[in-house]
Amino acid sequence: MSAPTQLSEPIAEDARMAAPNTLSLGGSLPRFTPPVTLAVLLLVSAGALFLLDAWNPAVLVIVTAVAYMVVITLASVIVENSRKAKDRLVTAVVYVCFGIAMVPLVSLLWTVLAEGIVRLDGYFLSVSMNGVTPSMDAGGAYHAVLGTLVITGIAALISVPIGLMTAIYLVEYGRGRLKTAITFFVDVMTGIPSIVAGLFVVALWIMIFGPGETNGLAGAISLSVLMIPVVVRSCEEMLRLVPNELREASYALGVPKWLTVLKVVLPTAIAGITTGIMLALARVIGETAPLILTAGSSAVAINANPVEGQMMSLPVFIYSQVRMGGAINYERAWAAALTLIAIVMLLFFVARLVSRFFAPKAR
Amino acid sequence: MAKRIDVSGLHVYYGDFLAVEDVSMTIEPRSVTAFIGSSGCGKSTFLRTLNRMHEVTPGARVQGKVLLDDQDVYGSEVDPVAVRREVGMVFQRPNPFPTMSIYDNVIAGAKLNNQRLNKSAADDLVERSLRGANLWEEVKDRLGRPGAGLSGGQQQRLCIARAIAVEPSVLLMDEPCSALDPISTLAIEDLISELKENYTIVIVTHNMQQAARVSDVTAFFNLAGTGKPGKLIEMGETNKIFTKPEKKETENYITGRFG
Numbered sequence A: 001m002s003a004p005t006q007l008s009e010p011i012a013e014d015a016r017m018a019a020p021n022t023l024s025l026g027g028s029l030p031r032f033t034p035p036v037t038l039a040v041l042l043l044v045s046a047g048a049l050f051l052l053d054a055w056n057p058a059v060l061v062i063v064t065a066v067a068y069m070v071v072i073t074l075a076s077v078i079v080e081n082s083r084k085a086k087d088r089l090v091t092a093v094v095y096v097c098f099g100i101a102m103v104p105l106v107s108l109l110w111t112v113l114a115e116g117i118v119r120l121d122g123y124f125l126s127v128s129m130n131g132v133t134p135s136m137d138a139g140g141a142y143h144a145v146l147g148t149l150v151i152t153g154i155a156a157l158i159s160v161p162i163g164l165m166t167a168i169y170l171v172e173y174g175r176g177r178l179k180t181a182i183t184f185f186v187d188v189m190t191g192i193p194s195i196v197a198g199l200f201v202v203a204l205w206i207m208i209f210g211p212g213e214t215n216g217l218a219g220a221i222s223l224s225v226l227m228i229p230v231v232v233r234s235c236e237e238m239l240r241l242v243p244n245e246l247r248e249a250s251y252a253l254g255v256p257k258w259l260t261v262l263k264v265v266l267p268t269a270i271a272g273i274t275t276g277i278m279l280a281l282a283r284v285i286g287e288t289a290p291l292i293l294t295a296g297s298s299a300v301a302i303n304a305n306p307v308e309g310q311m312m313s314l315p316v317f318i319y320s321q322v323r324m325g326g327a328i329n330y331e332r333a334w335a336a337a338l339t340l341i342a343i344v345m346l347l348f349f350v351a352r353l354v355s356r357f358f359a360p361k362a363r
Numbered sequence B: 001m002a003k004r005i006d007v008s009g010l011h012v013y014y015g016d017f018l019a020v021e022d023v024s025m026t027i028e029p030r031s032v033t034a035f036i037g038s039s040g041c042g043k044s045t046f047l048r049t050l051n052r053m054h055e056v057t058p059g060a061r062v063q064g065k066v067l068l069d070d071q072d073v074y075g076s077e078v079d080p081v082a083v084r085r086e087v088g089m090v091f092q093r094p095n096p097f098p099t100m101s102i103y104d105n106v107i108a109g110a111k112l113n114n115q116r117l118n119k120s121a122a123d124d125l126v127e128r129s130l131r132g133a134n135l136w137e138e139v140k141d142r143l144g145r146p147g148a149g150l151s152g153g154q155q156q157r158l159c160i161a162r163a164i165a166v167e168p169s170v171l172l173m174d175e176p177c178s179a180l181d182p183i184s185t186l187a188i189e190d191l192i193s194e195l196k197e198n199y200t201i202v203i204v205t206h207n208m209q210q211a212a213r214v215s216d217v218t219a220f221f222n223l224a225g226t227g228k229p230g231k232l233i234e235m236g237e238t239n240k241i242f243t244k245p246e247k248k249e250t251e252n253y254i255t256g257r258f259g
Helices: A010-018 A034-051 A059-078 A082-116 A122-126 A142-173 A176-190 A192-208 A214-239 A244-252 A255-285 A289-293 A314-324 A328-359 B043-049 B080-088 B101-107 B108-112 B119-132 B152-165 B182-195 B208-214 B238-243 B248-255
Strands: B005-014 B017-028 B030-035 B061-067 B087-088 B170-174 B200-203 B217-223 B230-235
Touching: A010 A244, A010 A255, A010 A289, A034 A059, A059 A082, A059 B080, A082 A328, A082 B101, A082 B152, A122 A142, A142 A176, A142 A314, A142 A328, A142 B061, A192 A214, A192 A289, A192 B005, A192 B087, A192 B217, A214 A255, A214 B030, A244 B087, A244 B152, A244 B238, A255 A328, A255 B108, A289 A314, A314 A328, B017 B043, B017 B217, B030 B208, B043 B200, B043 B217, B043 B230, B087 B152, B087 B248, B101 B108, B101 B119, B101 B152, B108 B152, B119 B152, B152 B182, B170 B217, B182 B200, B182 B208, B217 B238, B217 B248, B230 B238, B238 B248
Parallel strands: B017 B230, B030 B200, B030 B217, B087 B170, B170 B200
Antiparallel strands: B005 B017, B005 B061, B217 B230
16 A cells, blocks of 8 residues: 555544555556567567567567466556456456467468468369379369258258258147257257268168168258257247247237247347358368268269268368378368358358348337 | 116135125216226226136136127127227226337227228228327327327327227226326326216226216125135216225225225
8 A cells, every 4th residue: 555645534544443444545557568568578478488589479478478367467566456466467357368269260261271272263163084194283162062062952951951840840839848858959969970860871771771871861861950940949038038928918919829939939030040040051161071881981073962972061071181191182272261261151150131121120 | 879787696706715795786877987996896807808818817717697789798609809899998007019119009900800901991081080089199290100109198098099090889998097298197087977978987086086977887806814705896877886886895995094
C-alpha cells in the first residue's frame, strides 16, 4: 500500500488501517500500459535471447508471456490495488490460454495452405490418376473430388430424412418406452467407431453381393450410419428450442398437429436444423476408414456410378498417396487436403447464408 | 354467430390427479364472462377444456359434458381440431409466429390449413380482422414486416386479430393483459367490449378491477386446500359478485382477506 493516497477524514484513515485492502483505491495504470509493457518485454526478451545465443521464436513467446504476467501483476500491485492486480493477472492468463488454443489450428491451416497450394491448380482438379504411375509428374484428384461429392451426397440423402423425421418423432410425438429406447440407441450410435460402421456395411455387402464387392453406395451407407445420429441429435435440440406457445397458438387456430409441425415448428427451427445438418456433413466428409473398407482404395479412374466399381474419395486419396511415399505423392496429398478443407468451408459458408436467409427476423 | 356454452358436471384430471372438480355453468352468448381466483385453482385448466386445448398436455382428460349450443364438444365423432376452429383462444404471452409477416400472421389460420385464398379475399380478411382488433391504423403501412417487431400490446392485438380471422363463435382469453402495460391493457379491454357484440367471450384474469370493468358475469374459483381440486365457488352478475357475494369465501377473496 505504498500509493500516496491522501485521506483527510480521520475516520476514513482509521478504516483504511483496519482494512487496507478494501478501502485503498490506489491509482490506476494508464490505459496504454498493457500493450506498451508487452512490446517492451518482447524487445527485451528478444535482445536477451540473441545475447545468450538461444534465438527461437517459440521460446521468445513463452518468455515474453511469463515476463508480462509477472511485470503487469507487480506493477498493478504497486500502483493500483490487489484486486485490480488479480484482474490483470487473470486477464493475461485468459489471453495466453486463448493463444495456446489457437496455435494448433493456425499452424494446421497454415501448413495445409502452404503445402497444398504447390500443386492445387485447375489441372489437378480436372484430371484423374488414370494411367499415371505413382512417381509421374502428372495426374490429379478429379475422381476423388467427384467421389467425395457423390458419396457424401448420397449419405446426406439417406441421413437427412431419416434423422430429421426421427428427431420430429422424438420431440413431437414420442412418449414412453419407444422414445426412451430410440434416444438410447441414437446415443449409442453416436459413439460407434467409424471403422465399425465400415465393417457393418462390408458384412451387409457380403451377405447381399458376396465377398469383394466395393462401390460408392456401400461407402455412402457406411457414412450415413455415422451421420444419422448426429443429425438426430442436432435437429432434436433445435426442435426443442421452438417455444411451446407457438404450437399452442397454431392448435388454437384449428390447425391439426401434423400441419403445425410442418408449417410452424419446422420453419421456426430451419436455420438451426440447416446448421446441424452441415455440421454432420462436415463430420463425415473427412471419414477415411469406412470408405477404404467399403468404396475401395485403389480406384484411379473417374467413376460417377455409385453402384458399379470402386470409387475414390478425397480422404482415401490422401491416405493412398501418403502410403506411396514419394515427394510428388506428398504434394498430391497436401493439395487434396486443401481441397477437402475448401469444400468443408464452402459448406459452412452456404449453411450461414441459408440460416441467415431463413432466420426469424425481429424487424 | 356467438354460441352459448353449457357445462355440466365437468371434472378435469391430469393423470390420476383431479385438478378441477364438478363444474357446471352456462355461459351466455354475446357477453363477457370473467373467471377469477387464486393461482393454481384450475380456472385456466377449466378454460382450456372448453376448446379441448388441455388435450395437448399428456395425461389430461375430462369427465362430464360441454355443449356448444346443442353440440357436444366431447362427442365421439367430434374432431378436436374442428372444435378449436369454433372456439378460438388468446394466450397470456403474445405469441405471433416469428417466421411470418403481420399480414401472414393474420391469415395464419387459413394458410396453415392449406386453404386457398385469392388475393382480394385475403386482403379483405386481413383488413377486417385488423380493424376488428383495433390494430389496422397502426400497422396498415407495414403489413409485410415481421409480427415480432411490434410492441407487446400490438402483438397481443395481432394475436386477437389472428384468432378472429378464423371466425370462431367463442373467444377464450387466458390472462390476455398480464404481460402488458396499462395503456395496452386499456386498448385490449376496449376491444373486448366491442368484440362481445359478435362473440361469446370468456376471460381469465388476476386483475379484479379488470374483471369488474369488462365482464357481465363473474365466476369465482377456489382451491379447497393444497393438493385438493379447484372448484367453482360462485357465479353471478359481476355487479352482484363484487358488491353482495353470497359466499363468505368470495367476499374474502374480493376484499383481499384470505383464510
